[in-house]
Amino acid sequence: MGIILPTEFYRRDALEVAPELVGKIIVRTLGNGSELRERIAEVEVYRGTEDLGCHASKGRTPRTELLFGESGIMYVYLCYGMHWLMNVITGEKEQPQGILFRAGTVHDGPAKLTKYLHIDGSFNAQPLCGNPAVRIEDDGFRPAVRTAPRVGIDYAGEYWKNVKWRYIAEDSV
DNA sequence: TTAGTGATATCC
DNA sequence: GATATCACTAAA
Numbered sequence: 001m002g003i004i005l006p007t008e009f010y011r012r013d014a015l016e017v018a019p020e021l022v023g024k025i026i027v028r029t030l031g032n033g034s035e036l037r038e039r040i041a042e043v044e045v046y047r048g049t050e051d052l053g054c055h056a057s058k059g060r061t062p063r064t065e066l067l068f069g070e071s072g073i074m075y076v077y078l079c080y081g082m083h084w085l086m087n088v089i090t091g092e093k094e095q096p097q098g099i100l101f102r103a104g105t106v107h108d109g110p111a112k113l114t115k116y117l118h119i120d121g122s123f124n125a126q127p128l129c130g131n132p133a134v135r136i137e138d139d140g141f142r143p144a145v146r147t148a149p150r151v152g153i154d155y156a157g158e159y160w161k162n163v164k165w166r167y168i169a170e171d172s173v
Numbered sequence: 174t175t176a177g178t179g180a181t182a183t184c185c
Numbered sequence: 186g187a188t189a190t191c192a193c194t195a196a197a
Contacts, residue, residue: 044192046192053192054192055192058181058182061181061182062181063180063181063182077180077181077192078178078179078180078181079179079180079191079192079193080177080178080179080191080193080194081177081178081179081180081191082177082178082179082193082194083178083192083193083194085192085193087192098192100192102192109193109194110192110193111193111194112193112194121180150192151192152191152192152193153192155190155191156192
């Protein structure tokens with residue numbers, strides 16, 4: 001039970017949306033009608049063409065085109081040939097921003113999360129609002145959130161590597 | 174610490 | 186067409 005987050009929730013700056021996204025619940029409805037639920041425990045912000053950790057820093061390509069587009073759209077891509085990573089686009093159009101779902105309270109790790117939720121490349125470019133297969137709900141729980149540097153982007157340079165755009169729930173249910 | 178894996182971008 | 190690079194995970 002909970003309020004499904006509307007498109008407007010995502011149409012704000014990623015740095016504003018990310019801390020609020022922590023504690024929300026990803027609800028995945030499978031083909032057989034069963035529901036999988038996972039509370040978001042950790043997210044990371046990738047924002048702007050100048051952010052060397054963000055895919056959009058390489059410019060506009062068929063792959064990154066999504067980041068420049070509508071908010072509330074999922075950006076799902078394959079990493080290291082075997083892991084699907086799930087993001088949601090935020091901000092206004094032409095602002096390349098995305099938020100990576102890095103961990104849930106049960107499943108720790110971005111690829112484990114998508115594996116559990118049965119999220120793969122077929123979800124890329126699909127909306128997260130009004131989607132019968134997957135949605136994010138707010139059940140009113142507000143965890144304390146702390147920040148930390150992002151992980152896995154050693155190539156991004158000293159500044160962008162150390163920016164505290166990782167948001168982590170202090171406690172969970 | 175390292176293997177495994179394939180899409181993407183960037184070079185010919 | 187060929188190569189280098191990767192927002193990771195599991196096993197050792």
